[in-house]
Amino acid sequence: MSAYTAPLADMSFVINQVADLMGVAALPGLEEATPDLVEAILEEAGKLGSEVLAPLNRVGDQQGCVLENGVVRNPDGFKEAYGKFVEGGWNGLPFDPEYGGQGLPWLVSTAVSEIWCSANMAFSLCPALTVGAIELLTTHGTRELKEYYLPRLITGEWNGTMNLTEPQAGSDLGSVRTKAWAVDPSDAAISTFSGMGACYRITGQKIFVTYGDHGLTDNIVHMVLARVAGGPDGVKGLSLFLVPKVLPGAGGSLGKRNDIRNVSLEHKLGIHASPTLVLSYGDDGGAIGFLIGEEQRGIEYIFTMMNNARLGIGLEGVGIAERAYQHARAYAAERLQGRNVENPGGGSVTIDHHPDVRRMLLSMKARTEAMRALAYFSGSCLDKARRLPDPEDRLEQQALVDLLIPVVKAWSTDTGIDVANTGIQVHGGMGYIEETGAAQYLRDARIAAIYEGTNGIQALDLVGRKVARDEGRTVLALAATIKALDKKLATVSGDHNMAVIRGRLRTGVEALNHATRWLVETYPVNVAAVTAGAVYYLHLLGTVTGGWLMARAALAAEAGLAAGEGDLDFLRAKLVTARFYADHQLVGAAALATAFMEGGEIVATSGPELV
Amino acid sequence: MKVLVAIKRVVDFNVNIRVRGDGSGVETNNVKMSMNPFDEIAVEEAIRMREAGTAEEVVAVSIGPAQSAETIRTALAMGADRGIHVLCETQTEPLAVAKLLKAIVEKEDPGLVILGKQAIDDDCNQTGQMLSALLGWAQGAFISKLAVAGGNAEVTREVDGGLEKVSIKIPAVVTVDLRLNEPRYASLPNIMKAKKKPIDQMSPDDLGVDVAPRMKILKVEEPPKRQAGVKVENAAQLVDKLKNEAKVI
Ligand SMILES: Cc1cc2nc3c(=O)[nH]c(=O)nc-3n(C[C@H](O)[C@H](O)[C@H](O)COP(=O)(O)OP(=O)(O)OC[C@H]3O[C@@H](n4cnc5c(N)ncnc54)[C@H](O)[C@@H]3O)c2cc1C
Numbered sequence: 001m002s003a004y005t006a007p008l009a010d011m012s013f014v015i016n017q018v019a020d021l022m023g024v025a026a027l028p029g030l031e032e033a034t035p036d037l038v039e040a041i042l043e044e045a046g047k048l049g050s051e052v053l054a055p056l057n058r059v060g061d062q063q064g065c066v067l068e069n070g071v072v073r074n075p076d077g078f079k080e081a082y083g084k085f086v087e088g089g090w091n092g093l094p095f096d097p098e099y100g101g102q103g104l105p106w107l108v109s110t111a112v113s114e115i116w117c118s119a120n121m122a123f124s125l126c127p128a129l130t131v132g133a134i135e136l137l138t139t140h141g142t143r144e145l146k147e148y149y150l151p152r153l154i155t156g157e158w159n160g161t162m163n164l165t166e167p168q169a170g171s172d173l174g175s176v177r178t179k180a181w182a183v184d185p186s187d188a189a190i191s192t193f194s195g196m197g198a199c200y201r202i203t204g205q206k207i208f209v210t211y212g213d214h215g216l217t218d219n220i221v222h223m224v225l226a227r228v229a230g231g232p233d234g235v236k237g238l239s240l241f242l243v244p245k246v247l248p249g250a251g252g253s254l255g256k257r258n259d260i261r262n263v264s265l266e267h268k269l270g271i272h273a274s275p276t277l278v279l280s281y282g283d284d285g286g287a288i289g290f291l292i293g294e295e296q297r298g299i300e301y302i303f304t305m306m307n308n309a310r311l312g313i314g315l316e317g318v319g320i321a322e323r324a325y326q327h328a329r330a331y332a333a334e335r336l337q338g339r340n341v342e343n344p345g346g347g348s349v350t351i352d353h354h355p356d357v358r359r360m361l362l363s364m365k366a367r368t369e370a371m372r373a374l375a376y377f378s379g380s381c382l383d384k385a386r387r388l389p390d391p392e393d394r395l396e397q398q399a400l401v402d403l404l405i406p407v408v409k410a411w412s413t414d415t416g417i418d419v420a421n422t423g424i425q426v427h428g429g430m431g432y433i434e435e436t437g438a439a440q441y442l443r444d445a446r447i448a449a450i451y452e453g454t455n456g457i458q459a460l461d462l463v464g465r466k467v468a469r470d471e472g473r474t475v476l477a478l479a480a481t482i483k484a485l486d487k488k489l490a491t492v493s494g495d496h497n498m499a500v501i502r503g504r505l506r507t508g509v510e511a512l513n514h515a516t517r518w519l520v521e522t523y524p525v526n527v528a529a530v531t532a533g534a535v536y537y538l539h540l541l542g543t544v545t546g547g548w549l550m551a552r553a554a555l556a557a558e559a560g561l562a563a564g565e566g567d568l569d570f571l572r573a574k575l576v577t578a579r580f581y582a583d584h585q586l587v588g589a590a591a592l593a594t595a596f597m598e599g600g601e602i603v604a605t606s607g608p609e610l611v
Numbered sequence: 612m613k614v615l616v617a618i619k620r621v622v623d624f625n626v627n628i629r630v631r632g633d634g635s636g637v638e639t640n641n642v643k644m645s646m647n648p649f650d651e652i653a654v655e656e657a658i659r660m661r662e663a664g665t666a667e668e669v670v671a672v673s674i675g676p677a678q679s680a681e682t683i684r685t686a687l688a689m690g691a692d693r694g695i696h697v698l699c700e701t702q703t704e705p706l707a708v709a710k711l712l713k714a715i716v717e718k719e720d721p722g723l724v725i726l727g728k729q730a731i732d733d734d735c736n737q738t739g740q741m742l743s744a745l746l747g748w749a750q751g752a753f754i755s756k757l758a759v760a761g762g763n764a765e766v767t768r769e770v771d772g773g774l775e776k777v778s779i780k781i782p783a784v785v786t787v788d789l790r791l792n793e794p795r796y797a798s799l800p801n802i803m804k805a806k807k808k809p810i811d812q813m814s815p816d817d818l819g820v821d822v823a824p825r826m827k828i829l830k831v832e833e834p835p836k837r838q839a840g841v842k843v844e845n846a847a848q849l850v851d852k853l854k855n856e857a858k859v860i
Contacts, residue, residue, distance in 0.1 A: 036681075040684060040685070040688065084796065090799055568641070
């Protein structure tokens with residue numbers, strides 16, 4: 001049995017000391033988010049996560065979802081758990097109070113989402129996708145659509161899905177073929193919902209639709225990317241439609257079933273409790289959908305909600321890493337094997353006495369804490385980008401968010417997989433045995449590097465749109481901020497740990513600056529070489545910003561220790577993880593920079609026939 | 612009718628209890644603290660009474676250090692209407708708590724006082740009974756069912772031999788057992804509303820109660836570690852060991 005306890009001490013520490021809750025709570029509209037309220041929220045979310053969602057994690061993995069007579073059956077307990085989640089009002093945490101949300105900061109939502117991901121990643125995907133649908137409707141939906149759908153999506157009474165992918169259209173959505181055509185408003189079949197705005201018929205097949213069907217809610221709101229005839233080819237010709245599983249009926253009730261069919265359910269490596277569907281639209285003449293915004297602007301709308309969605313996926317990496325760490329930590333404290341290397345004559349010891357096992361545990365812990373810090377920091381920037389009073393400041397924060405989101409998504413999910421992998425290693429043979437539970441984390445974590453844009457695509461986005469396009473302005477400004485911490489670190493460099501952290505951070509940021517300058521120069525002349533190593537650059541940026549935030553955490557911990565204030569054991573442990581991170585992760589920055597700058601050439605100059 | 616619920620902040624039930632290095636008590640510094648689980652059941656019952664219309668107001672009272680206000684907030688987030696916090700930084704014994712509660716009962720005039728049957732830190736199981744004696748009210752301890760109608764409370768008590776059903780006159784004091792109900796999770800909107808609900812703070816002096824301990828703790832120790840057992844070959848060996856080693860038969 002694998003228990004999960006929300007790491008409330010670290011969450012609160014990061015929220016307050018690293019992600020600037022004070023600054024966020026000073027933003028217009030977020031004044032309610034005081035530290036004591038945030039703490040109470042995390043505590044209660046932690047209870048629901050560990051007592052209701054976490055116990056279903058294994059049940060969900062073992063039972064999975066089943067398609068029976070065209071209907072999806074969820075694993076035992078999921079419907080009741082979803083009911084508790086909705087009843088608790090958790091779904092509406094960051095949304096507009098006008099439509100029933102609680103209007104809390106994204107920073108808080110980020111931390112709370114981490115709890116759902118740790119407790120039960122497959123469960124957490126349902127509310128996570130609803131977030132995307134809410135964002136799209138809020139920003140681009142007509143008033144009528146918003147009034148009908150938003151309150152129900154915000155409570156979670158209904159869920160939202162994303163229908164982008166088709167067999168021939170994955171990373172390249174320009175190949176989407178699903179068709180849409182406008183319906184004459186006088187058509188009797190659609191007159192009942194003429195109030196919803198422009199009505200279309202949709203036909204085509206979508207694959208890999210997460211929570212595309214299930215028994216948790218009475219209705220599902222699909223966001224479908226489709227092509228209206230006559231438009232341009234490629235992504236520019238795509239429009240976005242809201243296509244409900246059940247159509248609106250008279251007086252706000254549920255009406256007829258829409259023309260959508262469950263074709264099949266995928267069998268997957270992990271997240272077994274999350275149903276992944278192939279959906280067929282329009283077998284009986286055309287599913288009815290409502291246009292979101294304007295025709296041919298679908299991809300643009302999808303991009304505006306990407307930041308939140310990708311932050312959410314990054315949190316899956318953080319959440320799984322935390323869960324895997326807790327599991328491995330508990331096992332290592334109990335498993336007796338071997339003798340202490342410094343006292344071979346003594347009796348057997350638990351494996352956490354072996355330096356190599358401690359290295360593994362610390363590497364899990366330190367990387368998880370660094371990822372958490374970066375994710376929460378990005379959540380805080382998102383709040384600032386939306387709410388700072390000065391438009392210039394907002395733009396600056398937005399540029400930072402745009403830069404960091406692909407890093408949070410790809411670095412945290414790649415690292416989450418690594419951490420889950422290390423978790424198995426800590427268990428030895430038992431790690432490979434399914435009953436132990438450690439293997440599920442690795443299987444579940446694996447998908448996060450693939451969906452919502454593969455990590456390779458994230459790296460392309462980073463080097464192209466986020467760095468080359470502004471000639472490195474945003475990333476160099478961030479690097480300068482990181483460098484500026486050196487002065488503060490110098491004031492405590494009498495402490496050995498802090499001195500080491502300072503030195504490693506300095507080398508790391510130099511590597512980042514160096515690689516960035518090379519990127520900006522090379523991108524226009526040798527794009528193949530830059531993109532060949534783009535993933536290294538992304539990891540470099542993740543490693544160094546993670547190290548920067550860990551150094552800030554270490555400074556706060558050091559100050560607390562010097563003043564004798566706070567949970568001293570926690571603060572001492574924070575210093576250790578920060579130092580460990582510097583010694584074991586930050587040192588990799590220089591190698592990542594070299595691989596990026598020098599490793600692209602051999603790839604760029606050898607074609608597919610040499611692979 | 613007004614219902615008063617007494618709640619205590621204790622070391623969370625998930626935490627492994629450690630004895631302080633100097634043997635003066637249990638370590639509570641930087642240890643996760645929560646509402647006593649039996650008190651959660653008490654709060655839940657009171658809220659259900661209000662939801663069912665048998666109570667109009669639920670007041671949560673806690674006696675303890677500054678952080679006890681957080682425990683009161685938890686009760687408010689579950690649905691209690693307001694809180695009373697008697698700020699008391701020193702350890703309080705059941706009699707002092709009962710006296711403080713009595714003083715609050717006299718001010719608030721509730722129809723029912725609900726307490727957990729015991730707190731999981733000291734397991735005293737005394738406060739409710741003492742309070743009822745001090746007030747001269749009827750009591751129903753260890754209840755697993757409660758129905759208030761007219762001037763009576765019908766309660767089912769969990770006693771050694773089984774279940775005992777009694778009818779007691781209200782106002783009364785009841786203490787609740789595990790099977791009475793399953794406490795709810797606080798909802799997010801209620802957590803946010805709880806912030807705005809009032810908590811009255813007062814001191815034992817304000818209530819005219821002397822809380823100085825009557826007992827002195829000499830030493831707190833960990834229980835002795837359990838020794839590993841042995842497997843016996845047969846019944847004869849077992850009887851032999853019980854007779855000659857354990858000397859119990
Ligand atoms: C479990 C699961 C759930 C999913 N949920 C959803 C969902 O809810 N909604 C939805 O719409 N989709 C969903 N997807 C689809 C997912 O987003 C896609 O699988 C993903 O975007 C990759 O597309 P693809 O599978 O076609 O791979 P491909 O695009 O074929 O990619 C194959 C490989 O080539 C690389 N590659 C492709 N193009 C380039 C390029 N231009 N430059 C460099 N490298 C490139 C990729 O990085 C990858 O390594 C889900 C998928 C899975 C498996």
